[in-house]
Amino acid sequence: MLFLFATSLYMLYLAESDGVTLPFHDEYGHIVLVLDGQPISLLADSGSARFFVVYGEWFERQYGRGSCRRHNMTCYFCPVEAPCDDIEQRERFGVRYAEGQDVYQYVQHSGVLDLGQSAIQITFGLLVNYTTKIGFAPHSTLGLSFGRADIPKTFLQQLKDANVIDILSYSVRYSQVSQHATGTLVVGGTATEAQGTAHLPLKLIPGARRGIHVSIVSMTIAHAGASPAGGDSGRPTPISLDGSLALFDTGTCCIAVPYLVIAALVRVQRRLSWILTVIMAAAVTTASKVPAGVLGKIVGLSTGKTQQVGHENLSYGWYDQYYQQAVEQYKSGKSSREELSARVSQSWLFSTTDQRSSAQVSPESIKGKGGSSINRSTTDHSPSRIVPDIELPDEPVVEAAGLMSSQVLVSGGIHGDELDGGDLATEISEGAKVDNLLEEVHPGGDGSGAATEQDTSRRLFEPPPRSMEAAQAELAELKLKLEEMEKERAKAEGDLRNSELRREKMQVDHDAAVESLSSMREARDAAVAELEEAKEELEKEKEARQKAEAQLTAQAASNRIVIGELTEQLEETQSKSEYMDGFIATQTGEIEMLRERLRDGREKVRVLAEEDVAQRKLLVEKDTEVVNLNRTLATLRQQLHVESKRSTFSKLCGRAPKDMADTIVYQDPDASVDAPEQNEIFEELLNRVLSQPPSMTDKPS
Numbered sequence: 001m002l003f004l005f006a007t008s009l010y011m012l013y014l015a016e017s018d019g020v021t022l023p024f025h026d027e028y029g030h031i032v033l034v035l036d037g038q039p040i041s042l043l044a045d046s047g048s049a050r051f052f053v054v055y056g057e058w059f060e061r062q063y064g065r066g067s068c069r070r071h072n073m074t075c076y077f078c079p080v081e082a083p084c085d086d087i088e089q090r091e092r093f094g095v096r097y098a099e100g101q102d103v104y105q106y107v108q109h110s111g112v113l114d115l116g117q118s119a120i121q122i123t124f125g126l127l128v129n130y131t132t133k134i135g136f137a138p139h140s141t142l143g144l145s146f147g148r149a150d151i152p153k154t155f156l157q158q159l160k161d162a163n164v165i166d167i168l169s170y171s172v173r174y175s176q177v178s179q180h181a182t183g184t185l186v187v188g189g190t191a192t193e194a195q196g197t198a199h200l201p202l203k204l205i206p207g208a209r210r211g212i213h214v215s216i217v218s219m220t221i222a223h224a225g226a227s228p229a230g231g232d233s234g235r236p237t238p239i240s241l242d243g244s245l246a247l248f249d250t251g252t253c254c255i256a257v258p259y260l261v262i263a264a265l266v267r268v269q270r271r272l273s274w275i276l277t278v279i280m281a282a283a284v285t286t287a288s289k290v291p292a293g294v295l296g297k298i299v300g301l302s303t304g305k306t307q308q309v310g311h312e313n314l315s316y317g318w319y320d321q322y323y324q325q326a327v328e329q330y331k332s333g334k335s336s337r338e339e340l341s342a343r344v345s346q347s348w349l350f351s352t353t354d355q356r357s358s359a360q361v362s363p364e365s366i367k368g369k370g371g372s373s374i375n376r377s378t379t380d381h382s383p384s385r386i387v388p389d390i391e392l393p394d395e396p397v398v399e400a401a402g403l404m405s406s407q408v409l410v411s412g413g414i415h416g417d418e419l420d421g422g423d424l425a426t427e428i429s430e431g432a433k434v435d436n437l438l439e440e441v442h443p444g445g446d447g448s449g450a451a452t453e454q455d456t457s458r459r460l461f462e463p464p465p466r467s468m469e470a471a472q473a474e475l476a477e478l479k480l481k482l483e484e485m486e487k488e489r490a491k492a493e494g495d496l497r498n499s500e501l502r503r504e505k506m507q508v509d510h511d512a513a514v515e516s517l518s519s520m521r522e523a524r525d526a527a528v529a530e531l532e533e534a535k536e537e538l539e540k541e542k543e544a545r546q547k548a549e550a551q552l553t554a555q556a557a558s559n560r561i562v563i564g565e566l567t568e569q570l571e572e573t574q575s576k577s578e579y580m581d582g583f584i585a586t587q588t589g590e591i592e593m594l595r596e597r598l599r600d601g602r603e604k605v606r607v608l609a610e611e612d613v614a615q616r617k618l619l620v621e622k623d624t625e626v627v628n629l630n631r632t633l634a635t636l637r638q639q640l641h642v643e644s645k646r647s648t649f650s651k652l653c654g655r656a657p658k659d660m661a662d663t664i665v666y667q668d669p670d671a672s673v674d675a676p677e678q679n680e681i682f683e684e685l686l687n688r689v690l691s692q693p694p695s696m697t698d699k700p701s
Contacts, residue, residue, distance in 0.1 A: 019165055019189030020115060024182055029250050031142065031185055032073065034114035035124065036082070040140055041073040044185050045251030046172070048143035050095050051155040052106040052125025055087070062130075063137070074140070076126065082111060087128060093151060098134060104141075105129035108152055120162040123152060144170050144187075144250070156187060164188070172250055185250075332496050333489060 022031040022044070030041045040053050056068050056075030068075035078084035090107035097104070106125035113122040130138040146168075147154040159165045165188025174183040247256040329335045 019169075019171075019186045020159070021189070022185045022187070024184065027182065028253075033142070035076060035122075036079050036111040037114070038076055039073050040076055042140040042142040043251055044142050044144060044172075045249070046144045046170075047249040047251045048095070048097075048141060049145040049147045049151060049154050050093075050104075050106075050125065050141055050143045051152070052104070052127055053140040054138055055084070055106075055126040055128055057084075058126075058128050059138075071137075076140075078109070078126075079111075082109070084109065084126070087126065092128070093125065098132075101133040102136065102138075103129075103131045104138065115164065118164070120159075120164060122155075122158050122162075124155075125152065141251075144185075159187060333492065 022033075024030060024044070025032050025041065029044055031044050032039050032041055034040075035053065042053065053076040054074055056077040059071075059075050060067050068077075078087075087107055087109075092105050092107055095104050095106075096102065104127060106127045108123055109126045110121060110123050112119050127138055127140075132138075142155055144156065145154070147157060153161075156165070156168050156170065160168055167188060169188055171186040171189050172183065173186070
């Protein structure tokens with residue numbers, strides 16, 4: 001198994017402050033952020049600009065209750081002061097990873113980020129939906145790349161807006177010679193000069209969708225167990241890789257290198273059973289001439305995460321079609337080894353771990369000796385992507401760089417012996433100069449050290465002096481090899497004829513497959529049209545449902561208000577009812593009392609009525625007696641009047657009264673004759689009491 005040791009790769013940006021240091025807490029490049037008091041593990045991904053965490057309630061609905069406890073630091077739960085009741089109504093953002101096989105959907109949420117000495121308000125995503133074709137569980141992501149206008153603010157931008165960092169920058173420092181991502185992530189930190197740091201320009205590859213690459217400066221082959229710098233335990237063999245490029249992404253598990261490098265290393269490993277140590281010195285720093293957008297990110301290829309830009313699925317070929325055609329032509333004898341070397345001398349990246357197909361590249365001439373062109377196939381997809389609006393200057397300037405080392409496993413190999421014979425330096429890049437390479441690796445280093453490395457390289461790559469006998473023996477050996485090659489060529493020609501027959505048969509099968517594919521495409525187009533119609537109908541239904549839900553929500557709010565008012569009225573009515581019940585009870589008691597009094601009064605009235613009847617009877621009797629008395633009195637008065645008249649007449653006639661009554665009646669006040677004294681009292685009584693008698697009636701007065 002081959003290991004690639006990145007012993008001097010350091011990715012950083014310049015900043016004015018010390019920044020925020022976030023150590024990797026596991027071997028997969030995860031850091032820990034404390035959001036609302038909850039520690040969350042996030043993948044630090046330089047190839048993405050998204051910042052989201054896994055929503056705990058959704059995670060437990062998908063993977064079972066208690067799954068968040070089993071997966072420590074995976075889930076985020078909304079606190080009471082920042083609830084997520086409306087999470088289903090929030091706007092959703094989508095992103096695709098792993099060649100579109102992992103699809104994430106998240107919504108925005110605000111919380112408090114605890115940085116130890118301080119805390120800031122920050123906005124991040126909550127994962128609410130996730131689909132995968134490769135069977136991996138979702139994970140939280142901390143994107144370090146540049147943002148765009150159509151996605152939420154990045155983590156770095158929010159830290160800069162909160163004055164936590166001074167510049168949009170980050171640095172990743174890995175431990176020396178480690179199979180895993182052990183080290184620290186520093187956001188907004190200041191780069192420091194480190195011993196042995198090389199200053200290299202950035203590379204912008206035409207046709208690679210504006211991805212930023214770094215050059216592989218040198219490569220050393222050493223025995224297993226030897227240190228990367230060589231020494232007594234191993235025999236270092238520096239190899240020129242002028243112009244070769246590598247892709248690096250913290251969100252992946254591998255560093256992607258050109259396919260030709262891997263193929264050559266497999267050849268060497270088969271022969272020598274050595275382990276390759278790749279020393280890559282790279283710098284990604286800013287300068288006054290370079291805009292901030294230039295140094296956005298280094299995008300890598302691996303079986304893990306890739307760039308988030310959504311597009312159609314990529315081809316699954318594991319090496320370039322152009323390179324395959326060149327090797328087939330060489331094997332069939334249609335081209336020489338020099339033509340093959342010229343055709344594949346340019347170092348384009350062929351990924352064996354991410355299953356991508358790169359651009360078809362036409363033969364490219366040596367530096368300064370011609371132009372180049374790129375012919376894209378129907379399955380052309382770049383091995384890296386970057387934000388479209390990034391522009392690189394004509395001459396990128398790099399000020400400083402640091403060291404970073406990492407041991408990365410590269411899986412993959414070649415099919416058959418695509419390269420026969422020759423040494424590793426010729427297989428990778430024909431005509432490369434070791435002394436120029438060493439001058440690029442240490443441009444400002446010690447002259448003696450550079451000279452020593454140049455002398456070592458010349459001793460390793462320049463052939464030693466040989467005698468005539470050795471040359472003749474080698475010539476004889478070459479002739480034998482030439483005869484063997486002629487036999488192999490004849491055999492290859494026979495194989496070629498058989499291959500032609502097989503090719504014709506395969507062509508017929510291919511035509512049939514093309515026709516079948518055309519019919520399948522038509523059926524697919526029809527299905528896509530039906531799906532589009534169904535999608536439109538679903539959108540309409542969704543809009544109608546949302547409208548109905550809004551109406552129901554408004555109606556529910558109105559109903560709640562009405563219910564509240566009715567509840568208040570009911571409570572008021574109940575209080576009044578209780579008061580009236582008490583009042584009625586009081587009045588009922590009073591009524592009962594009045595009824596008792598009424599019964600007593602009626603009894604008294606009855607008694608009084610009976611007494612009144614008796615009194616009336618008595619009064620009637622008395623009235624009768626009074627009438628009788630009045631009648632008797634009237635009779636007496638008449639008699640008295642008669643007697644009075646008679647007495648007066650007798651007096652006038654000169655006859656003296658016979659008794660007292662005659663004297664009283666007879667008295668005449670005008671008479672000159674004095675009456676007796678005994679008659680004065682009766683005369684007064686008659687004048688005062690016995691007046692005219694009242695009218696006689698039977699009714700009581």
